[in-house]
Amino acid sequence: MTLRNLPFFLWCALCSFFPAICLSQTIKEVRSFQVTEAKQAVAVDEDHFYVINNSTITKHSKRDGRQIAVWDGSKEGIKHLNSGVVIKGKMYCANTNYPEIPMASSIEIFDVNSMQHIGNHSFGIAEHGSLTWIDQKDGFWWSGFAHYAGKEASEGRDVRWTSVVKYDSEWRQLESWVFPQQIVDLFTPKSNSGGAWGKDGQLYCTGHDQPEIYVMRLPKSGFTLEHVRTLPAPVHGQGIAMDHWATGKQIIYGINRAENKVISAEIK
Template identity: 45%
Template sequence: MFGFVAFVPGHAAEKSADPVREATRVWLASLPAALKAELTHHGLVAEEVRRWKPRGANQGVAVDGKHFYGIGNYVVGKYDKVTGERVAEWVGLRGGATVHLNGGLIQDGQLVLAHSNFPQLPMASSLEYFDPASVRPVKSVSLGIRHGSLTWAEKKDGFWWACFAHYNDQGTAPGTDNRSTMVGKFDENWQLLESWLFPPQVVASWGKSSCSGGSWGDDGLLYTTGHDASELYVLRLPKMGVTLEYVTMIKVPFEGQSWAWDRTDRRVIYGIIRRTGEVVVAKIPELPAVLR
């Protein structure tokens, strides 16, 4: 006496029906995966050298051989690096042409400041040039409406490198947040050539804010800060893809915002603590060879 077995479709039947597809799935699952995105710091801690308390330096600081420059939205003060004495100052108008001065540096003998109209919309930015001797404005280069608000800019190897920031709470275009913050590479005429996003663990460290400071180190790596954390994020250009590669994080005695390398004193940074109005000088440790 013979009977029959009913065929009931199911997962096992699907797998046996397409063994090639199942083998491919198993193979893909066995491939190596990228490491989890974490803020590793390898025990690196900067050493505080000294502090100053200039007036109005609530956005950032620039530095040259003999002086540092405290930067506010409409205030730029020049101070002696040895004594901390104020030797010159420019004060603009509240509600005037400069809305939000950010990072600054000495570039080709001039003090160059990144500027935006944050938190106004649409987002527009400019570079403001000052004579470092007199601290008087000498030139303005309007970058117009861009993808984000300019927070820092630096010329290196014949190209401009700049960060255009987005935020989560105010001053950002509808439909975007701080994940849209990018570092761009521009030609002499500020035409965009390439751009990169920030690693997700760095973006998460910003909270509702964004990247406030950045500059290339003498080791060829990109050093950046957020808005509040006492952390310096070290990044590099990726060999593939659109996201900057995370290298490590260094604990620093200043709190985010814009800062500047002292190019006359190896591995020294001038940063600020906005809540106390202080400029902090810090010695940045060399990265281990394995990280470079």
């Protein structure tokens, strides 16, 4: 048996004790779907993926990409949905007023079965910036808040102010971290667009355009996320989602907005 053929849980255990063996980690495309609306992000559950595009969400079959339903929030004032994550039958979407200043953010909640909007959590003028992604791990909420360069900078704050914030189940802030300078440089002039926790306990992050995923982990000390590695990827920035329903594999979904594609890829 080779290292690549090890069961996933053994592979993760080896990586935790011998991180050098994981330096050859790769992301390989499994499948792609042509979807006109693939502009901002994709969310995923057991049987479907959900394409997020500013004020609309379309629901598609994982099997063949067929569109099943659509939600249009343009009449409800939704202008810039950034990403989404499906948890226990509900989809939580990061929503902002980008590119307006001051930055304001909210989480919009949907029932994935009915594709109806069922709830909201508003940050208002968010002290951390513009909410780009959310995820849940170990019973906590994790969120990415973006800052931008140039004319999109808010109150003199540039990309260096981009952060990851940890909340409890009631959205009370517990901790937060910043990105290392080399990742800030890769984000600039945009920012951190996507983030998702992997089965291996590492945080996978994207910028706005580059075909790369930045693997991060929490530091043992200090306030700066640790950059583990940069992985060339078939997804080009924007919002990403982990397929936690993929048995024995680590599958990530993302988009290539230039080609209007939704892409599933395996992290090995």
